[in-house]
Amino acid sequence: MSSTPFDPIDPLGLDDLLEPEDLAVRDAVRAWARDRVLPHVAEWYERGELPVIRELAKELGALGALGMPLEGYGCAGASAVQYGLACLELEAADSGIRSLVSVQGSLAMYAIHRFGTEEQKQRWLPSMAAGELIGCFGLTEPDVGSDPAAMRTHARRDGDDWVLSGRKMWITNGSVAGVAVVWARTEDGVAGFVVPTDSPGFSAPEIRHKWSLRASVTSELVMDDVRLPADALLPGARGLRAPLSCLNHARYGIVWGAMGAARASFEAALEYARTREQFGRPIGGFQLTQAKLADMALELHKGLLLAHHLGRRMDAGRLRPEQVSFGKLNNVREAIEICRTARTVLGANGISLEYPVMRHATNLESVLTYEGTVEMHQLVLGKALTGLDAFR
Known part of the structure; x- marks a missing residue:
């Protein structure tokens, strides 16, 4: 058995799956989100607007986060895993920020890159990659x-x-x-x-x-x-295969992104449980709270393992649409449950924008239904499993 200390934030040692280049991408996006989004996002959310979207787009372009996996035309040419890690960190800040990047890169830019002429690519993609054009x-x-x-x-x-x-x-x-x-x-x-x-x-x-x-x-x-x-x-x-292939590319980012929202909520609940006292001691010392934290950690890190696996398959050119449905269905559904459980750990404070939990929970209600509802992904998997089409 290893004598390496147990890390409550990375209990399975998933960082061991990452190459130094992967860690560098993740850490750069995490630092950007920490400095540019987290100090302001509760206010933006409360006001119902993203007033600095153009500035953020340019900063994300400079970071190489727009059209990350695409080759050429000013795009980073990153791996699928690196793109997934970026989505994870962006959605840990807010689903709206990850959606900005996902729609820009995995939908609009991807469509032009895959289906456009060379003239269309040269005209549109460099300025989109730089965030100068949304x-x-x-x-x-x-x-x-x-x-x-x-x-x-x-x-x-x-x-x-x-x-x-x-x-x-x-x-x-x-x-x-x-x-x-x-x-x-x-x-x-x-x-x-x-x-x-x-x-x-x-x-x-x-x-x-x-x-x-x-x-x-x-x-x-x-x-x-x-x-x-x-x-x-x-x-x-x-x-229809053309737009659906774009959606499949974007759904892959959601598989990672949903776990970012779940991670932020879990970490908020864990910190709160360590410091909030009731009946003379931190609530993290009670069995029922520990059971909640353990269950959240299990589902969070199972979802991260699934995201890593799908990313490696995409990088190897072996990822199937049904497997993306598998990831989107599981990870968004479990992320919502993690947020709801985290909310109960925080009690009344869980509904306050002083904490990220309720904001992530409400955002994930949209993520649950866009780019394929639960029912649609269930039917995709049902058809793959049985060979029978139940859509119509």
């Missing part, structure tokens, strides 16, 4: 969430141009984006378009009155006969 991703519609095949947004040919009309809903970064990747029906099926947001007929009103992801910009996209040149079309994107 992007968004328009797939979900007001009446269409889990069934994107039923989208109503459409694009029709008019000479050499395209004319785009429709609405998208719950779009992160929408009202601050300079470019939107929008998915629409055409006579040849679903296609993707790169849309400058200053195009006539395009607007992005911000969605207010949210009780989750409050430190995040969420918008509607409205396209009223937006005229686009022929080269706005993403030529490599044909059919």
Whole structure:
């Protein structure tokens, strides 16, 4: 048996799984989030806004966090594990910050990088990687969430141009984006378009009155006969497989990110249990509190192990979409339970923004349903396990 001291924050010694380069990425993102987000995020959350989003985007670009796993065009070319560690640290600060990075890199930039022409990549990606240009991703519609095949947004040919009309809903970064990747029906099926947001007929009103992801910009996209040149079309994107592959890339980041929110809540509960006294001693000395802490630690570190495993598979080119569903379903669900349990350890203080727990819990209610609801991921796994399609 090892004589290495037991670390309550890393009880399984998971840092042993990481290379020095991985640790450097993690520590750099953690330090940035500690200095630039944590001192202000409770205020942003309470106000329901992210007033410095443009400044943060540029700082994240300088950090190499935007489009991290992509190669070239100013992107870092990081490993999947390194990208996952960045998502972990960003969401440990707030889900809204991780969503900013995820939508920018894993959705908008990824779509252009994978499906765009060389001219489109050269035009858009370097400024997006630097955080000078913010992007968004328009797939979900007001009446269409889990069934994107039923989208109503459409694009029709008019000479050499395209004319785009429709609405998208719950779009992160929408009202601050300079470019939107929008998915629409055409006579040849679903296609993707790169849309400058200053195009006539395009607007992005911000969605207010949210009780989750409050430190995040969420918008509607409205396209009223937006005229686009022929080269706005993403030529490599044909059919629903294209946007769904983008979502799969973003879901991978959520597998890690959810554990960041869970870790922050667990650490807050652990520190509170050590210092809060009732009946003459710290509440961490009572059996029921220790049982809660033990159960939280178990689920947190099982989720981290799962994230590491999926990251290694992605780096090896062996990660399947069903495995991402496995990770998203498990880790978000368990993260919410960890937050709820942590809230009970903190008692009434658990609902205060002086502590991160309730903020993480409410944020995760959005993470639970976006980019695939619980039911959708259950059905993905059910089909993989049985070979039978229960979607329709």
